[in-house]
Amino acid sequence: MSDNPDKVNVLSVRDAELHRLRRKAWDRGLGPKALTTYQPDIQRKVDIFIKQLNERLGQSMDISKWTMYFSFDIMGRIAFSKDFHQLNEAKEHFAIAAMRDQMAQVGLMGSVPWLMHIMVRIPFLSGATKIFFDYTRKQIEQRREEWHRDATKTPTDVISWLLKANDEGRHLGPPGDEALYDDGRLAIIAGSDTTGATLANILYYLIVNPDKYRRLQKDIDEASKSGDHKSHLPYLEAIIAETLRLKPVVPSGQPRETPPEGLFIDEVWIPGNINVLVPQWVVQRDERNYKRPLEFLPERWIEEGKHLIVDDQAYFPFSIGAYACTGKQLALLQMRTLLRRVASEFDISFAPGEDGRNFDTGAKDTFTMAVPSLPVVFEKRQEPVIEQ
DSSP, X not given: OOSOTTTSOGGGOXXXXXXXXXXXXHHHHTSHHHHHHHHHHHHHHHHHHHHHHHTTTTSEEEHHHHHHHHHHHHHHHHHHSOOOOHHHHTSOOHHHXXXXXXXXXXXXXXTOHHHHHHHTTSGGGOHHHHHHHHHHHHHXXXXXXXXXXXXXXXXXXXXXXHHHHHHHOTTOSOSSHHHHHHHHHHHHIIIIIHHHHHHHHHHHHHHHOHHHHHHHHHXXXXXXHTTOSSOOOHHHHHHHHHHHHHSOSSTTOOOEEOOTTOEEETTEEEOTTOEEOOOHHHHTTOTTTBSSTTSOOGGGGSGGGGGGBSOGGGOOTTXXXXXXOTTHHHHHHHHHHHHHHXXXXXXXXXXXXXXXXXXXXXXXXXXXXXXXXXXXXXXXXXXXXXXX
C-alpha cells in the first residue's frame, strides 16, 4: 500500500489525468473485444459448476463457497491466465484463503488507511496479506516472462493487456512493477469476491421467492423452445439488478474527495478536501427512492413495475463517473451465463433445517460484502413450465 501513484492500482490513483490514461488500458482489457476471448473460459467454468451440482443432487451444499470457487477460478484465468482449480478440487486455494483473511482487515481498518499502511509493514501482523501479495507477484512475473517471449503479442488476459499498453507507451500502462502487481491484485479482489457474493445473494432470493424463480425458468424455457439459447432475457436482468439494489457488493460506497472550495449537500456544508462516502446500501433501500424498498421485486426493472422506482439515479451498484467499475460487463456476463444454466436444469431449496435468516442478516462489510454460508439443495428439474 502506498500514496505514490507509481505504486498503486488504477482505482487508487487520485490524479484525474493519470487515472484517465491508465483506465484506458483496463477498458481495453475488459472491453467487448476482450470479453469475446474470455467467453470460452467462462463457459468451461460454468460446465464444471453444473457438473459438480449434478454429482451432489439432493445433498446439502454451501452455495456461498461454490459461487466463490466459480468467480475466483474465472478471474484467475482472466487476470493472468492462472487457474485456481477450486471448482475441480472443491476446496479453496491457499492464496484465495489468504486474500479473504486480508479483506477482513480491510473491513475493520478501511476508514483509517494510514493504519493499514503500518500493518502491512509489520511482519507478524501482515501474514495473510504477504501470502496473497507474494503469490500474485509470482504469477504476474511469470505472465510477464511469457509475454516477452510471445512473438505475436496477442493479449489473452488483463495483465497482458496492461503489458501491451506499456509496450505502446503514452503512459497507458502501470508505471512500474509495484503498480502492475497492485493492478493484478485489484483484478482478483474486485472481480471475484463481488461476483461470487452476488450470485449467492441471487440464489437466496430465488429460493425465498419461488414464484420469481418459476417465472425465470418459464422465460428460459420459452427462449430455448424457439431455438434461441443466447437471447436477452429481461427478467433475468431484472433479478440481477434487484439483487444488486438490495445487496450492493460495496455496501458503504467508495470514498470521494470534496473539491477544494467545498460544497453544500442540501443545507449541509462540507469543507473542501474532505473524504466523503455515499453508502449504496442506504441509498438503494431508501423509501424516498423506491416504493416498497425492502422487498425483492425484480418487476420494478421491467415495464410492468416502473412505478416502483421513484428516482432511478439512486441505483449505482457499480459506482458512477470516471472511477466506475470497468469490469461491470464481465461480471454481468458471468452471472447471466451461470444463472441461465442453473435455472434451466435445477430446482433449488434450502437444506433441511436452514431458513436463510443468518445468510440474509449475517453479511459483513469488509469493503466488499462477505456473505455467510448458505446450505442449499439442488434437484433436477421436473417438466419445463412452458405454457401452450
